[in-house]
Amino acid sequence: MADASCSRETKSRGRAIEADRDTHTQPSSSRCFRMFKKFQPSADIAGQTTVKSSIQRGIRSAILSSWKIDVETLEEIWPKKESIVHVKCRDHLSIYALHGEPLFFQHFDGPYFPTLRLFHKYPFILPHVRVDRGAIRFLLAGAHMMCPGLTSAGGWLPPADAALPAGTPVAFDAEGKEFAVGIGIMKLGTEEMKVVKKGVAVESITYVGDDLWAIQKL
Amino acid sequence: MATPATTADATPSQPEKQAIPPVQMFYCGVCTFPPEYCEFGDSLSKCKEWLQAQHPDLYDKYYSDVALKAKLGTISQEAQSKLEEDTAKKEAKAEAKADAARKKKLASQVIIKRIERNKRKYITSVRGLEAFGVDLKKAAKLFAQRFATGGSVTKNAAGIDEIVVQGDVSQEIYDMIVEANDGKGGKKGLDVLKDVLVDNIEMVEEKRKKDE
Known part of the structure; x- marks a missing residue:
């Protein structure tokens, strides 16, 4: 049922990306993209549970290895003594919250993404790309990041020696702006983008003003 | 763009590892x-x-x-x-x-309805609270606790959620809503009911007409 709603959205938007009906056989981090474009806490949250400490340990180490974050800083965000709450949502989406404040989320068993509010506080935990000014308003409407917005003069991609492969979680900075506007997952490697220069480059996962942004307390 | 490079670089070089402040x-x-x-x-x-x-x-x-x-x-x-x-x-x-x-x-109404169930027994249904941003579940719990009776959120025939409380408590519920909105902050626990416009409350009685 959850998958059906996902594919319906995909089709109605006429996108080429097929939503996989069977997420069980093909776990993917962002199969059901734009997960927070429409998200109503009352309808989409299935339940909340505290996470077992053994699993918490797993999450902690996964975050430490995938984010650019050290133990001490993570300790600040999520003290060892505190146990986080797992908020189960539709479409295999899991939000992890501490004291009711969402900290990070995960889709199926993909990578962990920080929420934007958390990311704004610790802007170094994910690699950055920058989009040009023209792209901002599309991003804020929930569109994916297309190559030209990153490869044009206003955009910025990491240099070749720091290239990011496809599938990396990244944050979008915006031209002339101080704070990140969204978080997404790379669909193309940065070097590939510089060559192809069209099509979807980064799928946006969450952005300023989406429904996750609106949730300050769960 | 805050300075990711500098902050990230600075940390490992410090002898005492410190958390990077947000x-x-x-x-x-x-x-x-x-x-x-x-x-x-x-x-x-x-x-x-x-x-x-x-x-x-x-x-x-x-x-x-x-x-x-x-x-x-x-x-x-x-x-x-x-x-x-x-x-x-x-x-x-x-x-x-x-x-x-x-x-x-402004136009939406709260309807407090007293329904005769069995001659001298009544239930009270409250409809339309959700238009004022009231959490129905919480409100139902509050009523149930306050009157020490059963109180629940049920879907009525039209498929709209309403609160049903056992017993004739229509006047009490009205008073509670008034108290929650009298500007004095009301009693503790009544926050759930705030923001309801008292003028828009309508008291209805089903079946027999009796004086309120």
């Missing part, structure tokens, strides 16, 4: 965006007003002529004017929407 974030009080993104929201003029009143220094940073010119960046003039047009349109739309919502709220 960036103090400041968000617009109107649209909740970081203020630099207000221009993409749907309440730019309100955001501007708010920022100018609350944080004039920041207002200068984001909306002074120099800042406006600088932020144009690589975007073309037409694109910029189109963007501004869009923003204005969006703003008007959002305003109309908010206005409609307000009107709807």
Whole structure:
């Protein structure tokens, strides 16, 4: 049922990306993209549970290895003594919250993404790309990041020696702006983008003003 | 773009590892965006007003002529004017929407209905609280606790959620709502019921007419 709603959205938007009906056989981090474009806490949250400490340990180490974050800083965000709450949502989406404040989320068993509010506080935990000014308003409407917005003069991609492969979680900075506007997952490697220069480059996962942004307390 | 490179580099070199302090974030009080993104929201003029009143220094940073010119960046003039047009349109739309919502709220009614169940036994149903942003579940729990009876949220025949409380407590519920909204803050626990317009409460009785 959850998958059906996902594919319906995909089709109605006429996108080429097929939503996989069977997420069980093909776990993917962002199969059901734009997960927070429409998200109503009352309808989409299935339940909340505290996470077992053994699993918490797993999450902690996964975050430490995938984010650019050290133990001490993570300790600040999520003290060892505190146990986080797992908020189960539709479409295999899991939000992890501490004291009711969402900290990070995960889709199926993909990578962990920080929420934007958390990311704004610790802007170094994910690699950055920058989009040009023209792209901002599309991003804020929930569109994916297309190559030209990153490869044009206003955009910025990491240099070749720091290239990011496809599938990396990244944050979008915006031209002339101080704070990140969204978080997404790379669909193309940065070097590939510089060559192809069209099509979807980064799928946006969450952005300023989406429904996750609106949730300050769960 | 905060300085990711410097902060990340600085940490490992320190002998005593210290947690990197979080960036103090400041968000617009109107649209909740970081203020630099207000221009993409749907309440730019309100955001501007708010920022100018609350944080004039920041207002200068984001909306002074120099800042406006600088932020144009690589975007073309037409694109910029189109963007501004869009923003204005969006703003008007959002305003109309908010206005409609307000009107709807003013027009919506809370109906407290006393239903005769069995000669001298009654149940009370409360409908329409959700239009005032009341959490029905919480309100039902509050009623049940207050009157020490059963109280639950049920779907009625039309498929709309309503609160059903055992016993004839219509007057008490009315009083509770009045108390929650009398501006004195009311008793503890009544917060759930605040924001309900007392004038819009209607008391109805099903079947036999009796004096309230």
